[in-house]
Amino acid sequence: MEQAMMAGCAQAVSSSSLSRGSGAELGSSRVASRSGAAFSPVTVAVKPKQRNSCAVRATVSGGKSSVQSYDEATKSAARAAMDDVSPKSASLNGGTTSTETTVSITVVGASGDLAKKKIFPALFALYYEGCLPEHFTVFGFARSKMTDETLREMISGTLTCRIDQRENCGDKQEAFLKRCFYHAGQYSSEDSFGELSKKLHEHEGDRVANRLFYLSIPPDIFVDVARSSSLAASSANGWTRVIVEKPFGRDSESSAELTRGLKKYLKEDQIYRIDHYLGKELVENLSVLRFSNLVFEPLWSRQYIRNVQLIFSEDFGTEGRGGYFDNYGIIRDIMQNHLLQILALFAMEPPVSLDAEDIRNEKVKVLRSMRVLDIDNLVVGQYKGHTRGGVNYPAYTDDKTVPNNSLTPTFAAAALFIDNARWDGVPFLMKAGKALHMKGAEIRVQFRHVPGNLYKRSFGTDLDLATNELVIRVQPDEAIYLKINNKVPGLGMRLDRSNLNLHYADRYNREIPDAYERLLLDAIEGERRLFIRSDELDAAWALFTPLLKELEKRKISPELYPYGSRGPVGAHYLAAKYNVRWGDNSSEALDIA
Numbered sequence: 297m298e299q300a301m302m303a304g305c306a307q308a309v310s311s312s313s314l315s316r317g318s319g320a321e322l323g324s325s326r327v328a329s330r331s332g333a334a335f336s337p338v339t340v341a342v343k344p345k346q347r348n349s350c351a352v353r354a355t356v357s358g359g360k361s362s363v364q365s366y367d368e369a370t371k372s373a374a375r376a377a378m379d380d381v382s383p384k385s386a387s388l389n390g391g392t393t394s395t396e397t398t399v400s401i402t403v404v405g406a407s408g409d410l411a412k413k414k415i416f417p418a419l420f421a422l423y424y425e426g427c428l429p430e431h432f433t434v435f436g437f438a439r440s441k442m443t444d445e446t447l448r449e450m451i452s453g454t455l456t457c458r459i460d461q462r463e464n465c466g467d468k469q470e471a472f473l474k475r476c477f478y479h480a481g482q483y484s485s486e487d488s489f490g491e492l493s494k495k496l497h498e499h500e501g502d503r504v505a506n507r508l509f510y511l512s513i514p515p516d517i518f519v520d521v522a523r524s525s526s527l528a529a530s531s532a533n534g535w536t537r538v539i540v541e542k543p544f545g546r547d548s549e550s551s552a553e554l555t556r557g558l559k560k561y562l563k564e565d566q567i568y569r570i571d572h573y574l575g576k577e578l579v580e581n582l583s584v585l586r587f588s589n590l591v592f593e594p595l596w597s598r599q600y601i602r603n604v605q606l607i608f609s610e611d612f613g614t615e616g617r618g619g620y621f622d623n624y625g626i627i628r629d630i631m632q633n634h635l636l637q638i639l640a641l642f643a644m645e646p647p648v649s650l651d652a653e654d655i656r657n658e659k660v661k662v663l664r665s666m667r668v669l670d671i672d673n674l675v676v677g678q679y680k681g682h683t684r685g686g687v688n689y690p691a692y693t694d695d696k697t698v699p700n701n702s703l704t705p706t707f708a709a710a711a712l713f714i715d716n717a718r719w720d721g722v723p724f725l726m727k728a729g730k731a732l733h734m735k736g737a738e739i740r741v742q743f744r745h746v747p748g749n750l751y752k753r754s755f756g757t758d759l760d761l762a763t764n765e766l767v768i769r770v771q772p773d774e775a776i777y778l779k780i781n782n783k784v785p786g787l788g789m790r791l792d793r794s795n796l797n798l799h800y801a802d803r804y805n806r807e808i809p810d811a812y813e814r815l816l817l818d819a820i821e822g823e824r825r826l827f828i829r830s831d832e833l834d835a836a837w838a839l840f841t842p843l844l845k846e847l848e849k850r851k852i853s854p855e856l857y858p859y860g861s862r863g864p865v866g867a868h869y870l871a872a873k874y875n876v877r878w879g880d881n882s883s884e885a886l887d888i889a
């Protein structure tokens with residue numbers, strides 16, 4: 297197995313050395329051969345040994361710089377942030393002459409589920425990899441009464457070192473925890489954030505102070521926190537950025553209202569709307585796959601692609617999150633954001649560069665070219681309880697925080713269309729569900745049948761079985777594989793299907809970073825490519841809002857499916873309407889990489 301060429305961050309980054317890498321030498325690596333059908337061993341050029349430094353991890357932007365160096369970012373953000381500085385915070389740390397920078401990361405809602413599960417562990421992983429600047433402080437902010445010590449105890453159990461690099465794990469955890477602090481306060485109180493600001497300033501000293509606020513709180517208090525933090529705790533001499541968690545509203549109107557509310561206190565370029573699916577390794581790889589391989593881009597259109605499937609499934613229900621979920625449902629929770637974002641990345645025209653705005657410009661064009669969703673192209677379901685093997689599986693409505701008569705879909709399948717020249721007539725099928733038989737997320741690209749095929753007879757009557765299919769398995773067990781037809785060795789002429797398989801666990805002996813690590817680091821670096829711009833958000837809601845309203849107005853009952861099943865049968869009829877079969881239902885062993 298070869299060493300991975302993934303960018304890691306093993307060396308500490310000084311506050312003045314975080315700059316983008318440029319012209320890198322080429323190294324080489326061999327693609328591992330696997331038994332069965334796999335790429336045969338071949339030497340390929342890879343991007344070189346920049347892997348051990350965060351300073352150059354983000355060489356994504358080709359010629360145009362989208363990730364500024366720390367110094368550049370600091371200077372430009374300081375200029376931008378100056379406009380936003382409130383008198384209160386300006387008096388705290390303005391007028392510095394130091395060129396050293398520091399980053400203060402405040403997790404608002406630090407006592408919550410997401411903070412514990414994802415944000416603190418991701419921050420530690422970045423620290424462990426040497427990706428955080430030399431000077432940084434992490435603050436937790438919430439109403440719960442906690443001390444620095446109790447916060448540290450709370451998060452210490454969630455910190456893990458990468459399986460492949462356990463060196464000094466305990467020491468690093470301890471060092472990280474020493475840089476974590478807590479401030480209890482009220483979300484809508486400027487005084488609370490003013491006090492927090494004073495504490496941040498004590499740690500920042502006379503350095504250029506960059507401040508990142510992560511709003512890991514329920515959406516109804518996003519604007520309160522944006523107001524109080526920006527008025528009372530903005531940086532006076534560095535940048536101030538705010539990461540906003542989903543949901544960004546529940547329809548076009550509420551989303552626009554949220555955007556208006558945030559923009560009263562923040563400029564668009566201070567707002568980082570997070571969609572953590574964009575931070576997943578294989579979603580990041582989508583553009584690389586397409587735009588750096590000549591074999592794919594020419595095929596990427598209606599001419600060769602028969603349909604595209606975007607599939608999300610979870611093998612557990614809404615356990616613990618029913619209260620939130622019931623107000624949103626699976627369409628808002630997964631389709632309108634995660635799956636649609638992947639679709640936009642998948643289908644966009646080649647961007648002018650890898651610059652954030654160039655990419656987001658192309659994504660928004662895709663969204664605006666899409667046909668508004670039609671209720672006839674939608675199937676909704678809800679899981680019901682049942683008993684299997686002596687185990688009782690609950691129904692969605694068994695959740696105490698969910699009304700007994702809830703019609704909220706926990707499953708949905710939809711057919712979407714992009715009415716542009718590239719994709720005219722190609723169904724993009726989405727399927728998302730909770731409490732299904734498996735957990736996974738994948739993109740399946742089914743190619744057209746081979747015309748006038750010489751081997752038609754060998755394929756048998758079911759041409760679909762012989763269609764080429766490219767599968768990008770986002771999770772778990774990340775892989776990219778292409779199903780091809782080949783001859784079974786021997787004197788006869790029997791055809792077989794095999795996978796050309798890039799299976800990450802075999803190819804790379806490194807753990808894949810969590811999406812939140814990438815996105816947090818991007819926000820610190822000012823890289824906005826993977827965050828949602830407000831016009832993208834508007835376009836995404838414009839697509840789904842009429843459908844959601846109709847669904848709710850007509851009180852459409854979801855088709856019930858047993859917990860742990862493959863979901864409602866209606867999803868198959870929907871696909872069949874477009875002559876499509878869901879690829880994930882194939883019983884072929886080949887799907888198991």
Ligand SMILES: NC(=O)C1=CN([C@@H]2O[C@H](COP(=O)(O)OP(=O)(O)OC[C@H]3O[C@@H](n4cnc5c(N)ncnc54)[C@H](OP(=O)(O)O)[C@@H]3O)[C@@H](O)[C@H]2O)C=CC1
Binds near residue numbers: 438517
């Ligand atoms: N959890 C997850 O897996 C995911 C969550 N998200 C989003 O991330 C954000 C945070 O999620 P999560 O951590 O699960 O949320 P929580 O419900 O755990 O809330 C986070 C914190 O906010 C405070 N809080 C909770 N309810 C209220 C309220 N009604 N009024 C004021 N403060 C409140 C609590 O802190 P205290 O009482 O101490 O102030 C709580 O610890 C949400 O926007 C969610 O939609 C997105 C994707 C996945």
Ligand SMILES: O=C1O[C@H](COP(=O)(O)O)[C@@H](O)[C@H](O)[C@H]1O
Binds near residue numbers: 610
């Ligand atoms: O945003 C959300 O995502 C999670 C699934 O995320 P994953 O990274 O674990 O695949 C989902 O469970 C949750 O309902 C949704 O809000």
